[in-house]
Amino acid sequence: MRKPSSSWIYAPLLVGLLGVGIGCGDADLDSPIVDEEPMPLARAQQGIKGGQFHTEKGPSLGFAINTGRGVSICSGTLIAPNLILTARHCVAEVSSEYVICGESGFGATYRPSNLYISTSPKLFDGDAQFVYAEKVYVPFDGDDMCGYDIALIQLRENMPAERATPAEPRLDIPVARGEVYTAIGYGHSGVGINDSGIRRVLEGSEVKCDGAECVGFTSSVTETEWYGDRGTCQGDSGGGAFDSEGRVLGALSRGAQGCASSVYSGVTGWADWIRVRAVHAAKAGEYDAPEWADSDGDGVHNGIDNCPDVANPEQLDSDEDGVGDACDDDLDGDGVSNEEDNCPFVSNPDQLDTLGKGVGDACDDDGDGIANSVDNCPAVANPDQKDTDGDGFGDACDSDIDEDGVPNGEDNCPYIANPEQDNVCEDESFWGCSATADAPPLTWLFHGLGLMAWLGFGRLKRRRED
Template sequence: MSFCSPRVTLILALGLASTACSSALEEPPDEIGETRDAIQDGYLDSGDRAVVGIYNAEIGAICTGSLIAPNVVLTARHCVSDMANELDGQITCRSTTFTDTHLARRIFATTDAEIGTSARYYGGSELVLLPGSGADRFCGNDQAILILDELVPESEAVPLVPRVDVPLAKGEEYYAVGFGATNDMSTGAGLRRRRDNLFIDCVSDGCPASVVKPTEWVGDTGICEGDSGGPSLDLMHRVIGVTSRGAERCEYPIYGYVYGWAEWIKEATLHAARLGGYEAPRWASGFPTDPVYSAEVGAACTQPEQCLTNACLDGYCTRPCSEVATCPSGYSCNEEPGFCAKLPEPPLEDDGADEDDAWSGSCSIHSRPDPTKPVPWLLGAAGLGAVAGLRRRRRERLG
């Protein structure tokens, strides 16, 4: 079985680059760039099992992908489709398009650290492509989703979370993972590698329009053949990009912008969950992707730094909340400052003769309450003052 990587080149019209990006784009080594289907100068990575290796048996090529749900792999469109309108074997944003899409059942994914004959593979069942009349243009649309024909158990690989709710910023740090080569000679392809301490060069409209589309961004370095479709991840381990193309010598990587195609990713994931018969990940329905919104609350604290969320409220660790990111039982989301606050304990009831006497006295203005006929609880002026005081103390104590 051959595991060769397809190599396609891309004309980068860098002479038209605007000054909005750094010198990495303004002063390229030459005018020719490439979409290289490994992480150059990276290290072997056996831990990031949700970064999967992809083998396309239809064309005998390898790529990389991100497992973002038990049966959902986010990858690059050019890993699963043919292309047309190339110029002397090179791709140009002005004319290169996607054509025929390969058979999903001929595309396989593995969570193992090496793509080879001994790896355990999951077959594809469906390919989901980007919508729209212009989605066949290569630049700006180089993303695809492979739905697997069986679920990857969480004991094998915990799915990654795509950052679909927070945009990127120039200079933000990230890391990249892929199964590609380590140089232009395709050496070392087929092993999962990772490279850290990378930084975003420019994002979307902040990049030269002749090279980068609004649904793309430019990274740092180190992307080679076989890394196509693989993820770039932020420091919270959320997928922020899909490797699309880059320049020679594994430089100037251009990524598909996960945030730019957020709704498509969420809709495809909800569809895959229905097919797989499991509960869809919460982020697909609008839950924040920041893990702080899922942190446990209630541990004792005196300082914010004692909590994973860096939030200590009235002596216990808490977390931020919203209408979507609700609080656990026993807590409510206070409007200000927007953190989970403990609900007050219900008043204790006395069991004794004094209580009976209090309610049976002939001169009492009270009557015994009927538990089958509840009445609304009203908060008087004194109670409102106490709540205001609590809110002030919470704001003072919240880190």
């Protein structure tokens, strides 16, 4: 039998199968862990030995899994109305009965319809109510039993608030050595005691190391995991570990022989993956994504949102500095803050302003003192910004000033809309508005005769005066 650097065991309970005899003790990280014989991946539940019966409504729940060979029991944590955090080995087949990091891997994921989930403190109580899974998510970029033992279950329907309250996963703050946590799970309370399926809580456990910090003590804790001082006999597979504020730190993965320690799949190492799934679950459940997943509610999860606290679904980033325009205090990246920058959208560290009007030369192409971004004729100087038809194009560069569909050069009334080119300004046509081609043929004749008569009357009057 091969002897690995350290041996570990997963622990979902197969109802009716033989329990595994184990004893509990504390691991001392002041000295390296001694290699031991590998322990079989027995279908036996290492329950919360010494834990107290837990009836308080909260995020913890248990579920039964129809594996095709029997029924297993695992635990999980509700982190959103329809999303559960658990261990991957609770929802997927395993490749061997030994957990050897780098060699042991996961097999196919069980069908969601094989999972039966309940928030009842006693899973086998006649009053227990079950809900059903819609989807099961596991990491897509690896299947090693060490480092990838995490999963999310999306429910068919949102969990009623009167039955459970979600816990926030502590995604941005890694666990710290010496930090105290609380474990909750549905395992049996000791070797030979057939009382699994009852939720218990155990307080006062302590974090020994996190990820890379564990190098030198054990080679079987990856960068996405952390190491606890109490063994799997005192926790439950997939069950949550909670900090002093009730935030979930991880899902129980495995433990060494002799019940000397616990390894949890930490949520910080999977923060972006959890956030993505949480945003999708919120859309499926038709509720607003939790703040820890999408703080600003713009549909872009915090892990990739370039303005996580300011809604900006378009994610515009003009200077491509990784900070969205909606929250960037230097939009053009020229080292001058937006409030002081005379060209906030165009980089101009020299702030040159020839006209002295508060608009930098770099963003005033036509030199009229109006920034290009707001100039209605950015290529033609028009300091008055006159816009007769209110179409956003200044008269100085508007090819159809009255917006009647007739270009200025062809329009018989360029400042008054007349798409039919009728003589809409006939009363003042003499002063510049021309008659149209559709006007009566004698129109100009009458105008001419009238003028001649007026001039003739004037001459006759002068002669009489003479």
